[in-house]
Each structure stands twice: as C-alpha cells, then as structure tokens.
Amino acid sequence: MSRTVSLTATVTPDEEGFHVARCVQVEVAGQGRTVDEALADLREALELYFEDQSLPRGVW
Numbered sequence: 658m659s660r661t662v663s664l665t666a667t668v669t670p671d672e673e674g675f676h677v678a679r680c681v682q683v684e685v686a687g688q689g690r691t692v693d694e695a696l697a698d699l700r701e702a703l704e705l706y707f708e709d710q711s712l713p714r715g716v717w
Contacts, residue, residue, distance in 0.1 A: 666699055668692050683710075 665681040671688075678699035679686045685706050687698030 664703065666696065668695055 664683075666678050667681065668676050668678045671677050675688050675690060676692050676695040677686055677688050678692075678695040680699060680703060683703070683706065685699065685702050687695050687700070687702050689695035689698050
C-alpha cells in the first residue's frame with residue numbers, strides 16, 4: 658500500500674561544496690551537489706527508511 662506524507666526538510670551547504678538535506682521529523686539525511694539533488698537523495702533515503710519503520714506520530 659502506498660501513502661503520501663508531508664515531511665519537513667532543511668537544506669544547508671557543507672564545507673565541501675555539497676548540500677545536505679535533513680528531515681526534521683526523523684533522523685534521515687541526503688546529500689547532493691545541488692539543492693534538488695540533495696532533496697532527491699533525501700526522498701530516496703526516506704522511502705528506504707520507511708520500508709521497515711512506521712510513520713512518526715502526527716504525520717499523515
């Protein structure tokens with residue numbers, strides 16, 4: 658079963674010129690050369706994370 662949820666992310670540049678995207682609700686992060694790449698990487702990481710985990714409280 659597939660479900661769409663809304664999560665909040667922060668994106669910050671690191672000292673090596675990459676961008677790091679972090680999910681606020683769970684401890685999952687992604688990285689990329691651009692903001693879009695970092696968010697795409699975060700999305701993939703979250704999909705893998707939630708394959709084995711339940712959604713955090715209050716997230717639908």
